[in-house]
Amino acid sequence: MISFQFRRMVMAALMSVIAWNSLTTKLQAHGFEGDRFFPPTVTTDDPFATDELSLPTISFFNNPASADGTTPKTREIDISSEFDKEIFPKFALGVTETEIFQKPQGQTGMNGFDNLSLSAKYQLFENGPHEFILSIGGEIDLGGSGSKLIGADSYSTYTPKLYYGKGFGDLPNALKYLKPFAVTGTLGYAIPGEAGNSDGSLNPDVLQWGFALEYSLPYLQQHVEDVEWLHPFKDIIPLVEFQMNTPVNRGGGFTTGTINPGILWESKYCQIGAEAQIPINSSTGPNVGAIFQVQFFIDDLFPKVFGHPIFFNNDKDADK
């Protein structure tokens, strides 16, 4: 009941934000530093506090059996959605919800919502000529808001985070074919609200680190050299994402994570991403998984509603 009421409150808040926001009309571009467009990445969060909507992100992955044999290998499909809204200039709030489908080997399948996740992000430092951005923020996974059936934690987890992005367009011209490279990443420290559980197991703090290395063919085409490729090839950004979790205390065990090679394809209204998920060790998973994402550029789709902060919109140039 608490979970249902909370979701209603979040939906009501979102609708209020959209309604209020529709009263303003001034617009800002999304995800740019200098010449660089940093695309929203699939598994690691990007550093921009802008209006974003990923709907949906679908991942297919096999979880390993537990070491004590109590839990068998489990096939898992996650369908999630994230919505972020710029509230003040360079400050955004976000909400993420995930529906999880699990099928333990030899057992009946089950599904349910994971804990609701809320996030905040502020763009702390930017340097356009050097295509650099540093942001701070964090996430809260609300304990008890998800389904116990799929193992949603009963406690909340608090994760302060650093976000960064750096494009290499400032390299000398002798290295011009390296200019389309860029890296974005996050560094977070997840602190569980409860150190232990009723069954005696412990909840470790976890260092969450990840980054994406990308090569932007649009950047190559628009800023380095016109190689005269046609659509859709010149709209593709090949990338590799690294998503890692390192327990730091309470016998948390090994680092787990995945290496995700894939591509992003940019269109005018949305971005479509597809990546393989290669587990780095047997503690992560026994097989290669896959993840797909559709990211809508809602500031382009609904320019009168999105693409600008709700409060203190200082962008006057659009009115000149």
Add this chain to the structure above:
Amino acid sequence: MKIFRIFLTIILSLTFISQVEAHAFLDHAEPKVGSTVVAPAQVKVWMTMDLMKKTFTTLQVFDAKGNEVDKKDVQINEATMMVSLPRLAAGTYTVTWKALAICGHKTSGTYMFTVQ
């Protein structure tokens, strides 16, 4: 399954619509991005959407020392911008464009070309 089909239809519709309101990016230019050419009489850029003829929208050409060398006679026509050039000496030049798209989104960018 029905939801999936509806969702797929929406995505495909959004993806392949041709008349859209989105950010204005550089589609191509003359002289071409990163090219080496004989002294051109003008620089012309084709953007991915129509532009607003307002103060933010500009096209400039700078020499290697950062001096503006164009004739400051920018012409904007739908999705193109053009500026005339005097006879340029051999060297590398930087083109800077700023675009205010008809939907109100602002973008900017640079590229270089070399004169033989």
